Amino acid sequence: MTIACLHTAASNIAIFDQAAQSLGMQPTQLSHIVMPHLLAEAESTGGMTALQQHNLEQFLHSLTPWFDAIVITCSTLGPVADGFTAQGNHCAVYRSDRLLADEVHRLPGKALVLCAAESTLAATRALFCPPGVPVEQLPEVQLIPGAWAAFKAGKHDDYHRLIAQAVEQGKQQGAATVALAQVSMTAAASHCATPPLTSPHLALRHCLR
Missing domain, CATH: 3.40.50.1860 (Rossmann fold)
Known part of the structure; x- marks a missing residue:
């Protein structure tokens, strides 16, 4: 299984790597994508706007062919995972919170x-x-x-x-x-x-x- 973690803070990488090691996962099973600007944009508007949510959904669709699961680790962005359906593949998108x-x-x-x-x-x-x-x-x-x-x-x-x-x-x-x-x-x-x-x-x- 391959899992991608979508972060808005690079410091979350070590936290998830440690959790993966405790579960016996291989390093090749976990990938990290860090996009701090997504949180900065949401903070500037007091939370995610409809446009920001749409853009993130489109980005997630571009990732789903390459992974079995994607975990959104940012609580501000997490609601995008609710109701998200990957198109034509098996990838599931979760929000860690x-x-x-x-x-x-x-x-x-x-x-x-x-x-x-x-x-x-x-x-x-x-x-x-x-x-x-x-x-x-x-x-x-x-x-x-x-x-x-x-x-x-x-x-x-x-x-x-x-x-x-x-x-x-x-x-x-x-x-x-x-x-x-x-x-x-x-x-x-x-x-x-x-x-x-x-x-x-x-x-x-x-x-x-």
């Missing part, structure tokens, strides 16, 4: 979902809190103030520290499960006393199955 949401919905107890980037907040709430889910089963979705500014400034230690603090605070306030909605947040898990749920391992495992 949906596979994380499925895991959150399966687990009992109060759940907290943390976001770092404001541009992904609406898409994350729509994904983790869909219509029809009983109120008592809906997770709480929170934005971590200052986290994304630290990431964009290259202050990754501060970024991870802010995320770890938010995880611990959520646990102290009674969350049975804390999930990190964005792939770039994954490295912060090693700074937490109780590791939160993250999407890279879940996404690759799902593709392999």
Whole structure:
């Protein structure tokens, strides 16, 4: 199986490579495509516009003949995977945060979902809190103030520290499960006393199955 990961941050490459190694995947099975301008465009318009979504769909169609699966690792771009159908081939397109949401919905107890980037907040709430889910089963979705500014400034230690603090605070306030909605947040898990749920391992495992 060959899997392509579509990233908007180059730092996500190492995160997915590590997850692939933990699953016993061969290096030739995983490819990375990094397109930071797609996130920059979405952030400039307060989220993806219809035109941006159309352009991304066309790009995905150009990739599908070459891979068995494509994983969109950016939560802002992820909604494009919903309802996407490859034309004339077997390639499936997934959003890594949906596979994380499925895991959150399966687990009992109060759940907290943390976001770092404001541009992904609406898409994350729509994904983790869909219509029809009983109120008592809906997770709480929170934005971590200052986290994304630290990431964009290259202050990754501060970024991870802010995320770890938010995880611990959520646990102290009674969350049975804390999930990190964005792939770039994954490295912060090693700074937490109780590791939160993250999407890279879940996404690759799902593709392999």
